[in-house]
Amino acid sequence: MSDSSAVEFDLLMRGHVRPLYRYAYRWTGDVDQAEDLVQETLTRLYSELPRVRQIERIRPWAARVMYRIFVDQLRRARRSPVVYVGRSGATGEFLEGEDEPVEASDEAWNPEVLTDQAFELERITAAWARLHEQHRVVLSLHEIEGYSLDEVAHIIEVPVGTAKSRLNRARNRLRTLLNDGTNSSAPACNSPETQ
């Protein structure tokens, strides 16, 4: 492709690079992996520049492409005997077959875990690192980035019902990790109020 294509691609994508990096970091929990994931995504998008031109909302579309790459990397990693050094703590199997409905569980949040903001930030960061990657994806897209369930379902290419159940599972899992006294990354000086 020509230099003018590179300029056009730059104009189209520049504003989306940092948000994509933010998504990628929350999914991977690692700066290097996040940068690589964004790089792979942009490289793939550049090869599809004629299509990028026609996309009305580039960011969710780019997020969808990045998610596919992310999932491919996870699948390959789990099939291979190669052990990746430096990954964050999530070690669960890839999530599939989640079509069964899960009851919404907002009422199950424990109010006590949300008392001290600074400590809570540490707890959430530690719990986040232990979440399954797929749970991080749906939580980051919906709870942090504000994508609707329909949009999340589109990005991760599952039916809306599956996205909803995955989101509820992710919330439940995060709640469990937050309430888990054995959270390995929690500070040793836990106050009784936050136990």
Added chain:
Amino acid sequence: MVDDLSKLRESLNRMPVPEPREGFVDRVLANASSEIRRPFNWWAAGLGALAATLACVALLWRPADSTQQASVRLALNESRDVSLVIESERALEDATIRLYVTGSVELAGYEQQHEIEWKTSLTRGANLLSLPVIGRTPGDGKVVAEIEHDGRTRRLNVALHVAAPGDDSA
């Protein structure tokens, strides 16, 4: 409990995201367009090191030489994890790894199999491949790990010696 959920969202939104490395945006945009036009050059940074269990044998990449070698000694019927550390300058998809196992050693779980091949992706930095090697007969053996991507190949040779019973050099 909607309020609790909103508090949780606030906390999630406060989770810090570290800054990418300096020049990240310019770099990834430039790379995205240039990678299609220029030859892939990540091998310039090379493959890294090889270590055997506790006895770490570090080998530095030498650009002019595509093959590295280290040696490991085993007792007869001893099983030991030989670790290969593959350093990559960037993430790579669809790298091919081939293992050639010859001589007096075998890989646990792959007995009688002298060539094993699979595709994998490599992350930037260190990728650890742990090989369970068993000394089957006294004498010399070799494990060659070949990593191929985009038509370029690098090779790591692990020379193994399986000591005979009574040979205390293992």
